[in-house]
Amino acid sequence: MRSADALSMGKRAIDSYGYNSIRVEGFRSCFDIIAERNGSMLIFKFISNIDGATKENSAALRKIGAMFNADTFVVGRTYKSSNIRSGFIFQRHGVNCISEDTFEDVLKSKTVKRAQKFIIEKSMPNGELIKSLRKLSGMSREDLAKEVGLSKDSIYRYESGKSWISKKNLKKLEDYFGRSLKFDTEEYANVLEPIGTSSKGMKFTYIRKDPFRMIGKGRKRYEIGRLANQRTMKKWSEFYRKLNEEFDDYPFYLTERKVYSKSINGVPVISRSIFDSLQDEDALLELITYR
Template sequence: MTRETLLDQAIRILQKAEFIISEKCDIRPRSFDVGARRGKTFLLIKVLSNIEGLGEDTSREMRRLAVLFNGTPIVIGEHTNDHPLEGGAVYLRYGIPCVNIETFKDNFLEEVPPLVYAAPGGLYVEIDGDTLKAVRESKNISLGELAKHLAVSRRAISKYENGMNATIDIALKLEAVLDTPLARPINMLVRFEKPGEEEKDDMANATDLEKEALGTMKDIGFDVFRTAKAPFNALSRDDDNKVLTGVSDYSEAVIKRARFMSSLADVADTYSVFIVKKMSKSRNIGNTVLVRHEDLKALDDSDDLLTMLLKKHAKTGGNN
């Protein structure tokens, strides 16, 4: 199956699950392929045939964007090296959950979460230790008796009751002996720590125009988190609002990026602005407002920019 086919399948699943979905991102470089939201659940989804293709830099940006959007990054794939991804199992790459398309469908459309995760050495299950202990004691089974049934040590049973995870084989045996479900569902909606202050000013590889424009965003009161592999240059935010922020000289490529930013802003419930030079007047591309840098420098604070965005969008109805 091609990556594009796999992405199309994921989009159809999201549509059936009543997610609002952005356009597909076909702009390079890209750290994700599509954004999706249902209620308070926001997903940044990347599709790879082989999940080993997820690099450290891309995963770092996916995690960082997920924090800024208050969402979850997910990778959908088919293989890990030469081995197919198991159904109902979650694989972690740099902390990001990776699943096959069937597991993705089960979780978000059928609302059946996975029970298994992959780790060095095989597939494992998170045991509900409290239930294990309560059921064992209610059935008057000693640690030693249960250990004998499973051909493990008493210490191993005690560790399972205290939260140690088990292999699939051990988990199935425990459930069979005690006649009780013991596997905890895996929550794929992982949350990551907030980006630190040191991540705001990553301008080492920024162009002079980026440094100048994003510096102006800071001057009028925004915290600015620069991106390296997203179709926008930064995500800017004040206390209450987030703004997808693009920076470039005006060109046809700007229009393409602005259209995608508009669709993502709709999904993520953010504003979208593209700061440009060499443009005769400001204009809209969908819900993205193209603002001349000289006009931005004339603003006093972040509220002035947000007011400008609202006025320009209302004036044109959000159309090009």
């Protein structure tokens, strides 16, 4: 089944379970569907082979999940040349990857944390953390490989995110460094980016994957986009308006240029200078509502 067909079937399944959902249409994104039911949010990306989930897209997906307080999943059929086993989780670059059958079970259980039957079969370690700890210890890849009984090539592949890791090898590395080497989404939920005085009392994190330049979070949630060509922004604006309608979010465009229009296709446009001059979230909400 093509990923496009799986996505259409996935959207119908999500709706059948009573979720409010928004599907990305007409532009590329690191996710395809955002769904919410009874305060529980899920974010899905549908691809045929989960090896296609890149390091960059996975990092953006983890950040988006943290800011939406959502569980994130890549839904696929295969990895390498093997089928994904139903009821099992494959963690790639810190994102849960599941089969189409397991996807249905996730919808029933709301979150993977509550679905105790799911077992993590394969995962990828936090390669950047391994590399950082190795360098802090003054070790080469060859040195670390000898210490833990692995090959130099394995260390390279784990650090660069090019290989899955077995539970046995992960334990060797974690025992050596004395800490978990798994991805921790909490690090993204607590990021306060220095983007101006308007960040006072709010959290912002850079996503840098369309359609989000940044996401902000205070009493409300703010999706922040960049300016692009008119055709692209029309599609983004349609998606932004749905975020406002379905989830009561407050999306807007942020630009370094002089603002000639207060909104584009119904989505507010705010210049960086005005944005930086705002004192608090109330001022931001007032400006967005006014525009």
